[in-house]
Amino acid sequence: MDSAQILLAVMWVGLTVYALLGGADFGGGVWDLLAGRSRSGMPQRRLIEHSIGPVWEANHVWLIFVLVVLWTGFPLAFASVMSTLYIPLTLAALGIIARGAAFAFRKASTELWQQRLFGGAFALSSVLTPFFLGTVAGGIASARVPPGLAAGDVVGSWLNPTSLLGGVLAVLVCAYLAAIYLCDDAARSRTPELAEGFRRRALVAAAVTGAVALGGIAVLHWDAPRLFSGLTHRALPLVVLSAVLGIASIVLLWLRRHLLVRAAAVLAVAAVMWGWPVAQYPAMLPPALTYREAAAAPVVTTTVLVVAGVGALLVLPSLVWLFLLQRRMPYDADASH
C-alpha cells in the first residue's frame, strides 16, 4: 500500500464518521421540522436540542477534515469537484451556516417567536444541506465530474437521476440514524413516551430508506451503469451486508433492543458508505481519473498522514470523553426552559 492509498482510506473513514455523527445531527433537524406545532412538539424538540447541543460542532469538524485532506492529498480531484459542482456545494455551505447559526441562536433566545424563526431555519437547513451534499455524491459517482476546472456541466452534473437519488437517500439516512439515536437517548432518559415516538419514526424511516435504496438500484442501472456494475460485483458483499443490517435494525427496533439497534444502523450505513468507493476503485473521478493520478507528491501524503496520526492521538481520546460525558448527562424532561 502506498501513502496515497492509506490517505484515501483515512479520508473515507473521516467521511464515514461525518455521515454517522454529523448526519445524525442533520437528521435531528429533520425530525425537528416534523415535530408538529410549537406546543405539542416541544418535548421532542428539547430532546433533539439536548442530544445535538454539546456535540454538533465537534461532529461538524469531520467535514472540514475531509475537505482539507482532499485538497491536500488529491488537489486535482478537489479542484474539479468544487469547480464543476459549485452550485450545490454553495447551497450546502449556506445550509451549514444557517443550520449552525440558527441552532445557536435558538438556544440563546427566549421569546417563542424567535425560537420559532430560528428553529424553522435550523430545521429547513438540516434537510437542504444533506440533500445537496447527496447530489454532489451522485454527480461524482455517475461519472459527471471530469478532471479540470469547471470541465463538467455545471447544472447537469447535479440535476440528474443519480444525484436526486443521492440527495433523497442522504436526507433519509440522516433521519433514520437520528430517529434511532434519539430513541435510545429517550429510553435511557426514562421518557418512554418520547422513546416510543422516535421508535415509530425510526421504523418508518428504515422502511422508506430501504424502499428508496431498492428503487435506486433501478435508477443506477439506467443512469450510472458503471457504478451499478461495481455495486453488483466487487462491492456486492458490502451492499448485501448493508441490506441485512438494515433489516436487522428493523427487527431489533421491534424488539426494543435500543443499543443493538444503534450498532446495526451504524454498521448498515457504514457498509453503504464503503460500497461506493469499493465499486469504483481505483477511479476517484470516474470514469477515467484514478486516485493515483489525482494524488499529491508522496512527501505530502506521508506528511499529512503523520500529522493526522498525531492529531488522532490528541483528538480521539478527547472525543470519547465528550461522548461519555454527554451519555452521563441524561435528558431531564422536567427541567424548565
Add this chain to the structure above:
Amino acid sequence: MTPLAVLAGPASPADLVAARTQMALSLGWHIVFACLGVGMPALLLFTEWRAHRTGDAEYMRLARRWATAVGVLFAVGAVSGTILSFEMGLLWPGLMGVYGEVIGLPFAMEGIAFFIEAIFLGVYLYAWDRLSPRAHLLSGVPVMVAGVASAVFVVAANAWMNQPRGFDLENGRVTGVAPWAAVFNPAMPPQVLHMVIAAFMVSGFVTAGVYAVALLRGRRDRYHRLGFLVPFTVAAALSPVQVLAGDYAARFLADYQPTKLAAAEAVFPTGPNAPLHLGGLVIDGRLRYALEIPSGLSMLVGFSPGTVVQGLDRVAPADRPPISPVHLAFDTMVGIGMLLLLLSAWLALSWWRRRDLPASPWFLRIASVAGVLAVIAVEMGWVVTEVGRQPWIVYGTMRTFEAVNPAPGLWVGFAVVAVVYAFLTVAVVYVLRHVARTGHVAPQETEP
C-alpha cells in the same frame, strides 16, 4: 499531476470581481468571530480562575455570562469558517488544484486544532455543573491553546501566499514540494504575531465596550466595573506591543514585499528621503491632498533619511495593486492603533495616580466604541494584506485571475451569499444584544 491551466477557460471580469467580493465578505465576516474565538476563552478562563481564587460572586457571574456569549460566537465562527474552506475550492480552484498540496499542511493542523477547540468547548459549556471547579477550569485550557494554535496555522497559510516557499515550478507544474518549508515561510512570524495580538485586542476592547456602555448609563456597580476593567486591561497592555509588532510587519514588507509597502505608503519614486504620507488620494498616477512628513518613511524603515525605499515606479502599472484603497486602509489601521494606544495610556495614567477610571466621561465614551474601532483596524489590516498583494494570488507566481473558477454565473452565487450574510448579521447582532441585556442563560448553565 495534470496542469490545470490548460483545461481552464477564462472567467469573465464580472465573475472575477464577484468571486473576490464574495471571498472578501466571507473572510471579513469570519475574522470578527475568529478574533473573539481566539481571545475570549483566555478572558473567560481568567475570570473563572479569579472567581475560584477570591470567591467573588461577581467574577463568577461575569464568567457565566461570557460563556453564553462564547457559545453563540463559537458556533457562528465555526460555520462561517467552514464556508471559507468550501470557497477555497468553489471560487479559487485554480489555486487549490495547483498549490493545494503545498499549502494543505497548515490547514490540516488547523483542522486538528479546531477539533480540540470544538470538543473541549462542548465539555466546558455543557458540563459546567458536572465537573469539579478545577476540572472545569482545566477543560477550558485546551480551548484557549487550540484557539491560538488555529490562528497560527491559518495565518501561516495566508503568509505562504505572500511568501510562497516549499516547491519548485517546472513548466507550470509543481515539483519538489517541501510542506514544512511552506508552513515556516518568511512572512509567517510577522503576520502571526501581528494577528494573534490583534485577536486579543479585539476581544478585550469589544467585551469592555459592552460594559463601558453600562457604566456610562450609570450602572457603576462592581460587576460592571470588573466587566470593563478585566478585558480592557488585557487589550490596553497589548496596545504598545502591537505597535511594535506592526512596525516589525511593515519593516518585513520593506525587505520582502516592497511593492505592498510602497502601495501602503503611496510612494512612487524609488530613492532616499522617502516621505511618510498621511491620507490623500491617488489621481492620475500621483498622490494628492496628502499630509507629507519629509523623509519620514526612510526614517521608519532604516532609522536614517538616507535609507532607500523602493517605490511603485519599479513595477509595471499592470503589476501594481490598487493604491488608494491600500494606502487609506493602512492609514486607518495605524491611526486607530495610535488612538487605542492613547486610550490605554489614559487609563494607565489615571490608575497610577488615583487607582480609578479617568473621571472624564469622554474616556468611557471612546472606550465604548474602542471595540468597533479595533474590528475596523483588523479589517483594514486584511485589506492591506490581501489587496496589497494584488494582482497576485500567490505573490510573484500566480495571478488572481488564473485561480478563479471559470464556471459561468459566479455573480449569482455572490448575490445569494450576500443576502444570507445580511440576514445573518442582523440575527447575530440581535441575539448578542439579547444575551448582553437579559443575560439569558441556557438551562444547562443555570447558576446553582
